[in-house]
Structure formats: structure tokens, C-alpha cells
Amino acid sequence: MSQGDLSRENLLVQRYQLKEIIGQGAMGIVYRAEDTVSKRQNVAVKILSRALDDMKMIKRFQREATVSALLSERSDNIVRVTDYGVDEKKVPFYVMEYLNGENLDDFIDIHEISIPIFLDFASQICRAMETAHNGIFFEGQICPVIHRDLKPSNVFLIEDLTGKQIIKVLDFGIAKLVKNEKGETEAFMGTPRYCSPEQIQGKDLDNRSDIYSLGMVMYFMLAKKYPWDLEINSVSAWYKAHTELTPSPFSSSLKIPPELEKLVLRCLEKSPNYRPQSIGEIIQILEAIARNINNQSHLRNQSSYSNIHDNKKSPLETFLLTSKWPQNKPQQKIVFPRIFPFEKEVFPTICTMLESEDINKRKNNIRYNQFLFQSYPHPMILWLTVLYSPEDGARWLPCYLDLKTKIGQQVVNLLSDSKKYFLLFYPLDNPNKCQNILSFKVMLKQRTSLKQWASVSNMLNINHNEEAVISRKKLKEDLERLKPKIILDIEKTQTQEVHG
Secondary structure (H helix, E strand, O other): OOHHHOOOOOEEOOOEEEEEEEEEOOOEEEEEEEEOOOOOEEEEEEEEOOOOOOHHHHHHHHHHHHHHHHHHOOOOOEOOEEEEEEOOOOOEEEEEEOOOEEEHHHHHHHOOOOHHHHHHHHHHHHHHHHHHHHOEEEOOEEEOEEOOOOOHHHEEEEEOOOOOEEEEEOOOOOOEEOOOOOOOOOOOOOOOOOOOHHHHOOOOOOHHHHHHHHHHHHHHHHHOOOOOOOOOOOHHHHHHHHHOOOOOOOOHHHOOOHHHHHHHHHHOOOOHHHOOOOHHHHHHHHHHHHHHHHHHHHHHOOOOOOOHHHHOHHHHHHHHHOOOOOOOOOOOOOEEEEEEEEOOEEEEEEEEEEOHHHHHHHHHOEEEEEEEEEOOOOOEEEEEEEEEEOOOEEEEEEEEEEOOOHHHHHHHHHHHHOOEEEEEEEEOOOOOOOOEEEEEEOOHHHHHHHHHHHHHHHHOOOOOOOHHHHHHHHHHHHHHHHHHHHHHHHHOOOOOEEEO
């Protein structure tokens, strides 16, 4: 069976409804699918892309599924495998959790990574790799697992319901199980940019090869470039870099803590004997650096609030509740963006005016948000917020952000760097005080899209402001077409907040 025969309408083993291709590699194609047995929950299905008569590929595919399944039982930082089988056409597949987020490669390209965020991400990657190196019980023995292809595109970022960013390590397709056998030289497998010297030379590998790859990933996360400036991107150039060239130190402008720079460069030692000998050793150093940074932050903020998520929430909401309806806005049912400075930070909000009774009804509604972009003929974003209950229906709160205005640019930049925004309600009969506040998460994929749209907008040369009216009209039309789908998405959810 060819891969082209697997259309979006296929129902795999009478259970998994294939919807769209979300990834493709040497071994197979990954689809987003709906599990018809489990309340149409989204899953990812990887289907082998080669014929079933290639038994070597079949065994390798089966092993990938087995290794991933066993490892994911032991670590939340490894993608979870939930099912394996062969379909009616004898094409093998396995099912994974569906990850709604983005890979680390894209995240590095779009977002700034502070030292605290780096330490969090690196520690999570390490926990996944430590689980793999500790081994799985396979064919009667404990076998350490060497990933052999650790790189940013095989690290995925998602957010949980609290907004915490979770790392998931993917693709154990070329992982090596270290058995109690004599090592031997083997053909090179992996990605030249991130592999260890011994790996690119085809030598036998142990956990320290993954530690080198981890060093490459950490260097790239911190510097947004590789340790060497290579003129040619070729296997031979990377061979020379990994085996002969000394990594460049970090630029002083990055302000990397010395102990962190030392750790990363140790991971990039040519000889495995000079690298950290285990992932556990790296975790201990990362945790010590994090503690040191937290202690310094605590000393700087003894007289203030040290953690925005834990301590600023209540004072911020108290401050927002004292705000008044702007005098330059008509006292009617409108929606508009507003920026509030508070304790040396700035927060994005949207404001609306409704009847007091309606505001009270909406306190416990299901919350929905989505961002839509119209680049032509004028760059504009629809910032959509919806409140819904079966009894009262939907309250649509669309806000249009012109990316060629100062306020539009400010709001989009704030939203792209914020994990949440606030909706402020003002009653029609008493606009001098905010009656209620609701917070909405801005998910990682949304923040990435906002940054990309802002970048596109900066490159566009707009000569006629009248074109903004056309883009606004197009977004309004898009919203009307989307409304039935949005209602369906809200009605089938089992959570209090939904993101489009």
C-alpha cells in the first residue's frame, strides 16, 4: 500500500480517523488523527512508509514503538506511545499522544530564551535522557538506550493547563540499545550538525555521545548559533568541526554564567572521557546554577514581589479593578485593547462594557480565544475572545489590532511575550469602576504566530491607510464563517478554557 492511498478520510483499524499530515521522516509519516473510541480525542499516528516485506525496517519500526512506549512510562518528558498495530493492508503503525505546541528549533528561532527558561528546558531534556540512559528491560536484560539523534527538532514544547512549558523528547527511530555484547564499528546514523565525534566516525557509542549532542543543543539554545562558523554546510565540514575544531566561547554580551559556559563546553569535549560522565552529573550542575540565580533574585527583591505568577496576581487584579472607563471612549457596548503599567511591568488587556447583570452571568462561562491574521492589503490581527454557556449562549468580543499603528504594535508585542491577558468588564450604569476581571492564557503556538505576524508586518510597505478598512472587513467575514465551528469546539470541550 502506497502512502498516497492514505487519505484524510481513512479510518485506521476502525478506530483512528486520519485527518492531516503533521510530520514526515525517513521511517514514516505522522498524521493527526481522532480516536473515535476515546471521545474523538486527537492523537498522532505514525505509519511506516516502506513495504511490509522489508523485515529489517519492520523490526526497526517495532523496536522504535517499543522503546518509546517503555521509556514514556518512566518519564513525562518523553512522548507517550499508547497503541501499536498493523492495519488491514498490513501497514504497521503506532499511536502517540498528540502534542499541540512547537519544536525547540522553531522556538529558538522566534523567542528569546532567558537563563532561567534555558535552565528549565535543559533540565527537562536531561530528565528524559537520564531515563533513556538508565535503560529498559528488553529481551531479558536491562538495556541503556542511546538516542543518537538528539537535536532541537526532536525536542517538542507544549503547555499544560497551568501554562507551564513541558519538554517532550521525540523520535527514538535510530536509538541504540546497549546490550551485553562486544561493541563494533557501525555505519553512521544521525544528524551531522549535532552528532558526537565518535558518532560521525562510526565508532561504538555510549551515553556520552548523547551528552555531546546535548552540549550542541544547549550551545544553540544560548547563542542561537553553532560553536563554529562553517563556510560550507556539508558532512565533511561538520566532520572536521566535531573532530578537530575548538568550540568558540560565548559572547560576553550574552551574559552566560561562567559555570554554565564551563558545563556546555565540557559537554563538547572531543574525547568522551573529558565530558560529564552521566546526565545526572549535568542535572546537579544545572540545579546548582538555578539555585544560585534564584538566591540572587530573592536578595534583589526582598522588599518587593519576587514571583509574578505567585505574588503579583492578587495586587495586579486589585489594581485593575480600580481602573475607570477611559474618558475618550463612548459609554456603549464596545471592545478595545488597553495597556496597563504595573510595578515596572506592562500588561495587555481588553476592555468591554456590558449590562451589570450580563457581567455577573459571564463569570463562570467557558472561555475561548483565537488570533487571526490578514496581511493583505493591510496587516491586521483579529484578537477574538468568546464567553459561552449553554444557557446564555456566546458573547463575542472581537478586537482588531492594526499592525501599522503604535497601539497595535505595542499590544501584539506584549501578547507575544505574555502567557496571559486580562478581560476587564465595565457596567453600563457605572463605568467609573471595573466590575469584574477574567484572565485568558496565550498559548505557545499563539505567541509564536503573533511574533511571526509582527515580523511580516514590519516588512510590508503600506501607502494607503484606507486599505485597513478592507482587511478589517475580511477578518469580520472570516469570523462569521468560523462562528459555527468555534461553537462546536466549545461545546465538545471538557475544560474551562479553549484556544483556537
